[in-house]
Every structure is written in structure tokens, then in C-alpha cells.
Amino acid sequence: MHILVVASAYNSLTQRVHAELRDRRHTVAVELALHDDSIRDAVHLHRPELVVAPMLKTAVPRDVWQSHTCLIVHPGPVGDRGPSSLDWAVHEGARSWGVTVLQAEDDMDAGAVWASVRCALPPVAKSDLYRNEVSDAAVTAVLEAVDRFASGSYTPRPQGGDTVRVRPYFRQALRRISWDSDSTDSVVRTLRAADSQPGVLDELLGAEWFLHGGHAEDTLRGRPGDLLATRAGAICRATADGAVWIPELRPRRAPGVPATFKLPATTALAGRLPVLPEIPPPLHADGPRRTWSDIRYREEGQAGFLLFTFPGGAMSTTQCRRLLDAYRVACARPTSVLVLGGARDFFSNGIHLNVIEAAADPAGESWANLNAMNDLVEAVLTTTDRLVVAAVAGNAAAGGVMLAAAADEVWCRAGAVLNPHYRLMGLYGSEYWTYSLPRRVGEAAAARLTEEALPMTAGEALRLGLVDRVVDRAPQEFAGEVTRLAARLASFPATGQRIAAKKSDRERAESIRPLAAHRGEELARMHRIIFDPTAPYHALRRSFVRKQPSGRAESAVAATPADC
Incomplete structure (x- = not known):
């Protein structure tokens, strides 16, 4: 079927819906609703059989929904209406929620229901829920609604008046x-x-x-x-x-x-902060304490787990260096398997564009951040005394994908979206992608992925070889399943043989083309871009960070998955 996806932003859910529909052999066009006539113009241009709106902050014009079936994704259960559905749910401490796919009409969120799916709401941040539990439910509901529409025999059910609750914008x-x-x-x-x-x-x-x-x-x-x-x-x-x-x-x-x-x-707060004690984040979990640390390490038998979670998945120069220090601590432990990743949500989106944009010298900070990220990836690639597993609980992009690809095995939650490319930020790329990506998917596929610059599902990544295992578990269950799988991997007699073979393979690959050659070539090209004030990277970065239109045709596709 030919489907038009319209959205107010190419955010994480829009990307996932786009990728999931493509996986199911639909032809999909994506357009952003940037002004009042943009939806009308998009429909006229693409002439779709069906319109799907995963995240829309504006109303669909009457003439559009009267002539085309338009499916709206509402992040709330049937009968819930309003622009701040998930905000209210988290604020009120709801433990169960839902997603509704309904037909566009004059009144917002009031159309007939094509599909609805319930989901759990564990006590985590709204954006985390949106990218995970809500995203899982939304995709299930969208695919069900699309199948029902395609059947030609399904009649959506009107919403009941007695169960409707309209709530205002959460001011x-x-x-x-x-x-x-x-x-x-x-x-x-x-x-x-x-x-x-x-x-x-x-x-x-x-x-x-x-x-x-x-x-x-x-x-x-x-x-x-x-x-x-x-x-x-x-x-x-x-x-x-x-x-x-x-x-x-x-x-x-x-x-x-x-x-x-x-x-x-x-x-x-630089320049405003009073003198305060700097309390280092605890690396090792200390019982049932409630405190915050963005990097943690723990062990289960012969398996070590280096957990990290950075806001928005971005990794600044300082965060990369801190994670590298922790990685070295973990590698000093007597384990045979080291798992790298967070318990849930983002894995990594690569360099921290916000910190770079705020720096007095953005080019210099870009360069420092890239080198810190490369140092971390190099450490993973050159670890030969144990197996390294990247546990990708959530979305990953650019250098974050290459960090995962550097591991011996990549275990990816089924709901994660991967963006293995740099082009939409005007960058050539680094993090040894010219070594890791072709090694996993082949030269032709690596070129296609980096040039097409499209999001991909975990299932598609598995088919290509970018991912070794898809973990089909709910977000809250991913960490437990990874722990079980890692403990089993560490117990296998063949794991020792794999570690020995890994060392030999690394030495053989190094003799053919050293990792330093990949890094040197990648960073030479990145240096020319970063230190050229006229390079598109600087305008694209500024537009991305400040959420402004970039003026480029491909601006509908973000370089890294955005938040809700």
C-alpha cells in the first residue's frame, strides 16, 4: 500500500512507524506538517491510499480527511482527549495507559477508533515512556489499523460519550x-x-x-x-x-x-554556581540506595555489566572520557563477558551537539568530542581478553551505532530504532565506521545505509548482520533477559575458544589494515569539515540543536532520534 506519513516532527515515534511500515513492504512517503497547507500539499503531491500521523500538533484540514482516511495516533486510551495526555498520566502516577489510533475529524481526538492497545507505565520519565512502552503500543496499534484498512471490510467504532475525558494543555x-x-x-x-x-x-x-x-x-x-x-x-x-x-x-x-x-x-550555570562539593558518581551499585549515577558497574559470576545512560543519548567529551575510564576498570575485572549498555532507553546517539553548540569554540569542541568518542570505540575494538556485548535497549544513531558495532555481539531490543549514518548532519563520520560497518554488513550495504540515511528497525538490522540478536522483551524486561543471556554466554565452554580466536582475528586484521589507518582517514575528512566555517555541518547542527528548519530538503529526517 502507498502510505503518507505526516508529522509535526521526525521524532522517535515517527521514525519507528516509518521504518516498521517499510519493513512490511509498504511504500512510505514522509512529510513534515510545517504550516497550515503542508498536509494538503503533501497529499496532493503523493496521492496516498492512506494517511498516518504518528505525532501531529496541528489539525488535519477538513478537505483532506473528507477525501482520504487519516489515522491519528493519540498517546492515550480510548476516550482520553487533549494535547498533554502522557503528561497527565505521569503526573497522576498512572500505572497503566494506552494508545489509540483514530480517524481524523473536526474535533481533536474524537474520531472513530481503528485500534487501541494498552501498555504499562513504570515509574520513569515521560520521554523514556514515550520512546519505549508507548512506542511499542503505538506501533502495534498502527500496524493493526493499517491491516484493518487494507482489508476493506473493517468499520471503525465511534467513541462512547460516557467515557470521554477531555483534559487541557498541561501548563x-x-x-x-x-x-x-x-x-x-x-x-x-x-x-x-x-x-x-x-x-x-x-x-x-x-x-x-x-x-x-x-x-x-x-x-x-x-x-x-x-x-x-x-x-x-x-x-x-x-x-x-x-x-x-x-x-x-x-x-x-x-x-x-x-x-x-x-x-x-x-x-x-557556569559563572553563577556557588562553591559546592563535587561528589563523584558511585560506579559500583551500593545496595538499595536511591541516588543518581549515569555510569554503573556490576557483576553476575563471570559476566560484567557496564551500564550507562546519558540524557538524550548524547555523549560529550567529558562523558566519553568518564565512560572510557569506567570501561578500563571493568576490563581489569576477572570476567569473560563484558556487557556494555543501559538498562532501558537510549544506547547512544554519538557526540553531544548541544554542548558543542554552546562551546566558545564549537569546531574545537567538535574535534575534542570526536576524538574522545573514537578513543572509547577503539578500546572496545581492541579488547581481546573477553567477549564484549553491546546491549542496545533503545534507540541509537551515528557514532552510537558504531560504538555498538565495535562489540563482538550486538543484542538489540525489538523496539529500538537505529540510524547508522552521519550524512544528515553534514558529516563523513568517524568511530571506525569504515571498519566496523562493512565488517558486519558488507561494503555494498554499508554504502547504502550511510547514503540513504534512513532509520531501521532492529529486525532489519538483524537481517543485515548489524545486530546479532533481537531481544523481544518489554522495556522493563530487557535488562533481566540480557543478564540471563550474558551469564549463559559466560558459562559456555566455547566462550574461551572464541576469546582466543578473537585475539588471532584482531592481529590478522591489524596486519591487513591497521585500525589507525581507518581512524586517520576518517578524522582527516572530519577535520576538513569541522574546521571549515562554511561547511553545512555548522548550520545543520545549529538548526538541529535550536529546533529550527534547516532549509534542506532532507530536513524531514533528523540526524539522531528526537524526543517526544
């Missing part, structure tokens, strides 16, 4: 934190309901900021509202009964100035 006034009286749990829930957009507007150190991310702290205490400490770019702020860690801030935009963007909290 900042409803998100306000009272540091003097709100408990840690209340503050964390408020922050989770606003992550990653729009954040929680608050006053701090004489200015207004949007707070992004929130994690409970059970040891540090202070006067409510006071800043207590810093840790790996995050700030710790006292609540009425404890404290929370806040990893990122975004300045409130003043009239007439460029759009602001999220940064590590200590970076955003």
Missing part, C-alpha cells in the same frame, strides 16, 4: 514546584512528567530555568531549595524531605534572542 502553572513543602517523590514525579519537553520552569540563582530530569537522592540534606552538591554535570537540590539530582537545565528564552537548548546543569 507550567500546574508544574510548579514548591521546594519548601514538596516531598522528593512529588518533585521527581513533577520533573518526570515534563521530561524532555517542556521541562519545569523554576527560579534558580537569580534567573529562570527549565529543569530537565529528576532523580531522588536519599543521603544529602539541606534547607529546601538550596543547592547541595554537583556530580558529573548535574546539580543536587534540597526538597522538603530530601533532595533530587537534576542533570540538565535550559534558560528561559528572552524576547528577541535565539532559541535556548538543554545543557548539563553545571555548564548552563
Whole structure:
């Protein structure tokens, strides 16, 4: 079937719907709804059999939905209506939710239902839920609705009036934190309901900021509202009964100035922060403590697990170096299998474009970040005394995909979306992609993936050889399944033989073409781009970070998966 996907942004869900429909042999066109007539123009251009809108903030024009069936994805159960469905669910502590695919009509979210799927809502941030549990439910519902439409015999059911609940936009006034009286749990829930957009507007150190991310702290205490400490770019702020860690801030935009963007909290507050203790993040899990650490290590028998989770999946120069230090600690342990990845959500999207954009010298910071990322990938590629497994719980892009591809095995959750390319950010690419990608998928497929620059499902990655195992588990079950699989891999008698063979294979590959040659060629080309002020990379990066139109035809496809 010929399907037109329209969306307000090419975000994570739009990418996944696009990729899943392609996997099922539909021909799919994608257009962004950037102005009032854009949907009408897209329909006229593509003449689709069906229109699907995974994420749409504007109404479908009447003449379009009267002449074409338009399926709207609403991130709420049947009868739930309004633009902030998931915000309300997280704010109210809902444990079960749903996604509804309904037909467009005059009243928003009021059309007949083509499919609805329930999903769990574990206590995590809204954007994490959106990319995982909600995304899984949405894709299931969309595919079911598309099949029903294709059958030509299904009649969508009208929504019942008695069960309808219309809720308003979740304004900042409803998100306000009272540091003097709100408990840690209340503050964390408020922050989770606003992550990653729009954040929680608050006053701090004489200015207004949007707070992004929130994690409970059970040891540090202070006067409510006071800043207590810093840790790996995050700030710790006292609540009425404890404290929370806040990893990122975004300045409130003043009239007439460029759009602001999220940064590590200590970076955003540079020049304003008082002297605070820097408390290193604990690398080793310490019982049932509630605290925040973006890098953790643990062991189960002969299997080690280096878990990391960075906001938005972006990895700055500092984060890459910290992760490399932790990787070296993990490699000093007497294990035969080392698993690299997070428990859920993003694996990695590569270099940190926001930190680069905010730097006094963006070209210099780009170069430092690239080299730090390359150092990390090189460490994985040259580990020959154990098997390394990349556990890809969620989406990955660009250098993040190449970090995973450097491992001996890549285990990917079924719902993850991979973007193994750099072109849409105007970059040639690095992270040894000219070695790892052809080694896994072949020269022809590597060239096609990097040139087409399209998102791919875990299933397609498995078929190509980019992924070795697809783990078909719910987001909350992925880490447990990976632990079981890693323990089993470590116990296999053949694992020792694989490790010995791995060392020989690395030595043979090094004699044919050293890794340094791949790195040198890639970084030479990247250096020419990064230090050329007229190169498209700089304008594309600025547009991506500040969420502005790039002016390029392929701007409908983001270089890395965006948030909800």
C-alpha cells in the first residue's frame, strides 16, 4: 500500500512507524506538517491510499480527511482527549495507559477508533515512556489499523460519550514546584512528567530555568531549595524531605534572542554556581540506595555489566572520557563477558551537539568530542581478553551505532530504532565506521545505509548482520533477559575458544589494515569539515540543536532520534 506519513516532527515515534511500515513492504512517503497547507500539499503531491500521523500538533484540514482516511495516533486510551495526555498520566502516577489510533475529524481526538492497545507505565520519565512502552503500543496499534484498512471490510467504532475525558494543555502553572513543602517523590514525579519537553520552569540563582530530569537522592540534606552538591554535570537540590539530582537545565528564552537548548546543569550555570562539593558518581551499585549515577558497574559470576545512560543519548567529551575510564576498570575485572549498555532507553546517539553548540569554540569542541568518542570505540575494538556485548535497549544513531558495532555481539531490543549514518548532519563520520560497518554488513550495504540515511528497525538490522540478536522483551524486561543471556554466554565452554580466536582475528586484521589507518582517514575528512566555517555541518547542527528548519530538503529526517 502507498502510505503518507505526516508529522509535526521526525521524532522517535515517527521514525519507528516509518521504518516498521517499510519493513512490511509498504511504500512510505514522509512529510513534515510545517504550516497550515503542508498536509494538503503533501497529499496532493503523493496521492496516498492512506494517511498516518504518528505525532501531529496541528489539525488535519477538513478537505483532506473528507477525501482520504487519516489515522491519528493519540498517546492515550480510548476516550482520553487533549494535547498533554502522557503528561497527565505521569503526573497522576498512572500505572497503566494506552494508545489509540483514530480517524481524523473536526474535533481533536474524537474520531472513530481503528485500534487501541494498552501498555504499562513504570515509574520513569515521560520521554523514556514515550520512546519505549508507548512506542511499542503505538506501533502495534498502527500496524493493526493499517491491516484493518487494507482489508476493506473493517468499520471503525465511534467513541462512547460516557467515557470521554477531555483534559487541557498541561501548563507550567500546574508544574510548579514548591521546594519548601514538596516531598522528593512529588518533585521527581513533577520533573518526570515534563521530561524532555517542556521541562519545569523554576527560579534558580537569580534567573529562570527549565529543569530537565529528576532523580531522588536519599543521603544529602539541606534547607529546601538550596543547592547541595554537583556530580558529573548535574546539580543536587534540597526538597522538603530530601533532595533530587537534576542533570540538565535550559534558560528561559528572552524576547528577541535565539532559541535556548538543554545543557548539563553545571555548564548552563557556569559563572553563577556557588562553591559546592563535587561528589563523584558511585560506579559500583551500593545496595538499595536511591541516588543518581549515569555510569554503573556490576557483576553476575563471570559476566560484567557496564551500564550507562546519558540524557538524550548524547555523549560529550567529558562523558566519553568518564565512560572510557569506567570501561578500563571493568576490563581489569576477572570476567569473560563484558556487557556494555543501559538498562532501558537510549544506547547512544554519538557526540553531544548541544554542548558543542554552546562551546566558545564549537569546531574545537567538535574535534575534542570526536576524538574522545573514537578513543572509547577503539578500546572496545581492541579488547581481546573477553567477549564484549553491546546491549542496545533503545534507540541509537551515528557514532552510537558504531560504538555498538565495535562489540563482538550486538543484542538489540525489538523496539529500538537505529540510524547508522552521519550524512544528515553534514558529516563523513568517524568511530571506525569504515571498519566496523562493512565488517558486519558488507561494503555494498554499508554504502547504502550511510547514503540513504534512513532509520531501521532492529529486525532489519538483524537481517543485515548489524545486530546479532533481537531481544523481544518489554522495556522493563530487557535488562533481566540480557543478564540471563550474558551469564549463559559466560558459562559456555566455547566462550574461551572464541576469546582466543578473537585475539588471532584482531592481529590478522591489524596486519591487513591497521585500525589507525581507518581512524586517520576518517578524522582527516572530519577535520576538513569541522574546521571549515562554511561547511553545512555548522548550520545543520545549529538548526538541529535550536529546533529550527534547516532549509534542506532532507530536513524531514533528523540526524539522531528526537524526543517526544
